[in-house]
Amino acid sequence: xxxxxxxxxxxxxxxxxxxxxxxxxxxxxxxxxxxxxxxxxxxxxxxxxxxxxxxxxxxxxxxxxxxxxxxxxxxxxxxxxxxxxxxxxxxxxxxxxxxxxxxxxxxxxxxxxxxxxxxxxxxxxxxxxxxxxxxxxxxxxxxxxxxxxxxxxxxxxxxxxxxxxxxxxxxxxxxxxxxxxxxxxxxxxxxxxxxxxxxxxxxxxxxxxxxxxxxxxxxxxxxxxxxxxxxxxxxxxxxxxxxxxxxxxxxxxxxxxxxxxxxxxxxxxxxxxxxxxxxxxxxxxxxxxxxxxxxxxxxxxxxxxxxxxxxxxxxxxxxxxxxxxxxxxxxxxxxxxxxxxxxxxxxxxxxxxxxxxxxxxxxxxxxxxxxxxxxxxxxxxxxxxxxxxxxxxxxxxxxxxxxxxxxxxxxxxxxxxxxxxxxxxxxxxxxxxxxxxxxxxxxxxxxxxxxxxxxxxxxxxxxxxxxxxxxxxxxxxxxxxxxxxxxxxxxxxxxxxxxxxxxxxxxxxxxxxxxxxxxxxxxxxxxxxxxxxxxxxxxxxxxxxxxxxxxxxxxxxxxxxxxxxxxxxxxxxxxxxxxxx
Amino acid sequence: xxxxxxxxxxxxxxxxxxxxxxxxxxxxxxxxxxxxxxxxxxxxxxxxxxxxxxxxxxxxxxxxxxxxxxxxxxxxxxxxxxxxxxxxxxxxxxxxxxxxxxxxxxxxxxxxxxxxxxxxxxxxxxxxxxxxxxxxxxxxxxxxxxxxxxxxxxxxxxxxxxxxxxxxxxxxxxxxxxxxxxxxxxxxxxxxxxxxx
Numbered sequence: 021x022x023x024x025x026x027x028x029x030x031x032x033x034x035x036x037x038x039x040x041x042x043x044x045x046x047x048x049x050x051x052x053x054x055x056x057x058x059x060x061x062x063x064x065x066x067x068x069x070x071x072x073x074x075x076x077x078x079x080x081x082x083x084x085x086x087x088x089x090x091x092x093x094x095x096x097x098x099x100x101x102x103x104x105x106x107x108x109x110x111x112x113x114x115x116x117x118x119x120x121x122x123x124x125x126x127x128x129x130x131x132x133x134x135x136x137x138x139x140x141x142x143x144x145x146x147x148x149x150x151x152x153x154x155x156x157x158x159x160x161x162x163x164x165x166x167x168x169x170x171x172x173x174x175x176x177x178x179x180x181x182x183x184x185x186x187x188x189x190x191x192x193x194x195x196x197x198x199x200x201x202x203x204x205x206x207x208x209x210x211x212x213x214x215x216x217x218x219x220x221x222x223x224x225x226x227x228x229x230x231x232x233x234x235x236x237x238x239x240x241x242x243x244x245x246x247x248x249x250x251x252x253x254x255x256x257x258x259x260x261x262x263x264x265x266x267x268x269x270x271x272x273x274x275x276x277x278x279x280x281x282x283x284x285x286x287x288x289x290x291x292x293x294x295x296x297x298x299x300x301x302x303x304x305x306x307x308x309x310x311x312x313x314x315x316x317x318x319x320x321x322x323x324x325x326x327x328x329x330x331x332x333x334x335x336x337x338x339x340x341x342x343x344x345x346x347x348x349x350x351x352x353x354x355x356x357x358x359x360x361x362x363x364x365x366x367x368x369x370x371x372x373x374x375x376x377x378x379x380x381x382x383x384x385x386x387x388x389x390x391x392x393x394x395x396x397x398x399x400x401x402x403x404x405x406x407x408x409x410x411x412x413x414x415x416x417x418x419x420x421x422x423x424x425x426x427x428x429x430x431x432x433x434x435x436x437x438x439x440x441x442x443x444x445x446x447x448x449x450x451x452x453x454x455x456x457x458x459x460x461x462x463x464x465x466x467x468x469x470x471x472x473x474x475x476x477x478x479x480x481x482x483x484x485x486x487x488x489x490x491x492x493x494x495x496x497x498x499x500x501x502x503x504x505x506x507x508x509x510x511x512x513x514x515x516x517x518x519x520x521x522x523x524x525x526x527x528x529x530x531x532x533x534x535x536x537x538x539x540x541x542x543x544x545x546x547x548x549x550x551x552x553x554x555x556x557x558x559x560x561x562x563x564x565x566x567x568x569x570x571x572x573x574x575x576x577x578x579x580x581x582x583x584x585x586x587x588x589x590x591x592x593x594x595x596x597x598x599x600x601x
Numbered sequence: 602x603x604x605x606x607x608x609x610x611x612x613x614x615x616x617x618x619x620x621x622x623x624x625x626x627x628x629x630x631x632x633x634x635x636x637x638x639x640x641x642x643x644x645x646x647x648x649x650x651x652x653x654x655x656x657x658x659x660x661x662x663x664x665x666x667x668x669x670x671x672x673x674x675x676x677x678x679x680x681x682x683x684x685x686x687x688x689x690x691x692x693x694x695x696x697x698x699x700x701x702x703x704x705x706x707x708x709x710x711x712x713x714x715x716x717x718x719x720x721x722x723x724x725x726x727x728x729x730x731x732x733x734x735x736x737x738x739x740x741x742x743x744x745x746x747x748x749x750x751x752x753x754x755x756x757x758x759x760x761x762x763x764x765x766x767x768x769x770x771x772x773x774x775x776x777x778x779x780x781x782x783x784x785x786x787x788x789x790x791x792x793x794x795x796x797x798x
Contacts, residue, residue, distance in 0.1 A: 027741070
């Protein structure tokens with residue numbers, strides 16, 4: 021009778037008992053697959069096999085009893101989740117059943133005649149399941165419905181097909197040998213589950229080893245960079261402003277400690293420090309890694325630089341108070357570290373720049389007498405730019421012989437940059453970076469073949485691409501000397517456009533560092549007003565008009581306007597005076 | 602059935618390198634109840650056909666024995682597997698109590714049994730059991746599951762029996778493997794002598 025709970029005959033009950041038992045076993049023995057949390061459960065195969073062999077009532081009975089027993093057994097899972105799973109299965113099975121009947125499928129035994137009905141059933145089962153699961157994540161995690169659906173289709177399709185086809189296999193087995201067939205299926209499934217579990221734990225342990233630093237138990241350099249890159253991408257996509265800070269820590273005078281106490285004791289200090297870091301970072305969900313010898317990095321999501329400072333200071337105090345044998349030989353008489361902290365902002369060029377700045381801040385802290393913490397950008401005096409004007413000019417002179425246009429252009433842009441920097445009231449450091457960057461911004465043109473540079477006709481697309489490459493080549497030339505590191509963004513990014521249509525990356529608005537945006541304005545202005553083999557010259561007024569027109573598309577509107585004001589004030593005023601006279 | 606289950610559990614226990622040390626310690630709380638109810642059962646079983654009074658009261662006595670047994674299980678519920686044993690016994694008890702103190706046996710399933718045994722049930726002689734009929738309530742909890750070749754002993758059991766046996770299996774496994782030396786101990790014993798500490 022429809023609506024009755026329980027199986028129809030005593031024979032059905034015996035079969036039902038066996039099926040419920042096996043279903044329960046399969047709930048427990050799932051096949052775990054990487055990545056963590058992913059698994060394949062064979063219970064679906066049982067429900068579908070029951071559906072094809074005995075009909076919907078039988079299948080739902082097996083589902084009901086096994087779900088009930090499982091929810092009593094597995095109390096750790098919230099009852100609402102049990103209820104949700106049960107309801108989801110019920111909906112899936114019922115819709116599958118009617119689709120099966122609609123395609124003229126006959127209940128009873130697994131038969132080739134029903135092939136299309138089986139296929140249709142599988143499709144509808146998969147479809148309904150995906151829909152339910154996606155809706156669940158959509159409601160609970162606010163993830164986009166299509167995104168989840170897409171992830172499901174990509175990640176689980178194969179395992180899905182496995183379960184669906186296995187339902188037919190189980191159907192055959194049960195059809196021909198009853199409980200014995202079911203037992204065979206159960207044994208195979210359980211053994212598979214055990215074997216996969218072993219592989220999975222092997223995979224997990226190897227993965228851990230690959231990502232861990234053996235001595236301290238922290239993440240290693242490589243894995244940290246992976247996480248940092250991911251986080252960086254994430255930060256760029258998220259529109260809500262959540263802070264992200266990073267600290268770089270370096271144990272003070274570790275070499276002295278090692279030399280006077282031996283490496284064994286030194287290793288002990290590293291292990292101890294690692295333990296302290298793990299303990300502290302666990303509470304806050306921070307990512308901590310051993311960056312190099314005695315250098316450590318901590319990535320602190322949702323933390324401002326000041327919060328990060330407090331946190332690091334707390335660790336520093338604890339380390340100062342930790343006694344280790346041999347610590348007397350250190351200058352301070354206690355273990356200590358110097359730390360540099362940096363907070364992420366949209367102008368950050370790439371993860372390497374992020375790390376470099378943290379490193380610079382850490383060295384600044386060391387210079388302040390060690391055993392302290394310093395936040396990047398809070399220096400009393402500007403960080404010294406070690407790149408020297410003379411050296412850069414020497415490099416630029418190489419251009420003189422090859423491409424006199426670019427040489428002169430660079431000199432003029434340099435002059436504008438010095439003046440415009442003053443006009444904008446930039447701080448000393450920025451002024452210096454801007455002017456030096458302006459001087460060498462086109463250094464990459466050294467690599468562009470002469471015939472292209474001096475070509476008088478129109479450039480082909482291919483030749484244009486070569487010219488465009490000069491920003492990348494320029495970066496490579498500048499990067500050779502570490503002290504020029506702060507000039508790199510200017511050299512590489514001065515052809516990025518405010519609307520994201522520039523090259524080489526197509527960065528947009530605030531993603532382009534401020535100084536590169538300023539340089540772009542100056543560079544373009546000079547390019548427009550200078551005689552070039554491949555371009556007509558514009559008058560100053562025309563060029564200023566163009567700057568005005570393109571403010572907000574090609575140029576940062578603020579700096580474009582500022583440049584027009586500056587230029588009018590410094591140069592046009594005189595002309596106007598002359599005309600009025 | 603119960604004895605088969607115990608034997609099977611012990612064999613598996615030995616395969617898993619377990620031992621029977623636990624038998625030297627007291628196993629249960631109120632452990633003495635267990636032999637007493639066993640003796641009562643055997644006595645009633647053997648003499649109910651000789652003594653008419655005993656025959657009349659045998660159903661009540663069996664139900665009483667089950668209640669005492671359930672109480673005993675409840676006292677020892679902290680042991681591994683006892684929750685399952687309790688559920689199994691309770692299921693058997695429910696179907697017996699609701700059907701006048703006798704376990705219904707399915708005739709269909711019992712065709713595998715000795716015909717003599719069936720005859721005895723039909724005539725109402727045979728102690729604890731009665732034939733399953735249309736009027737039997739909760740028949741699906743009765744003795745309906747036939748166990749036959751390749752299993753060496755033909756019998757018909759109930760779902761309660763199955764669950765109870767699973768419980769007994771877990772209990773014996775737990776006890777047999779309790780004092781098993783862990784892997785670490787084995788290794789440290791091997792390392793003794795010649796090793797630092």
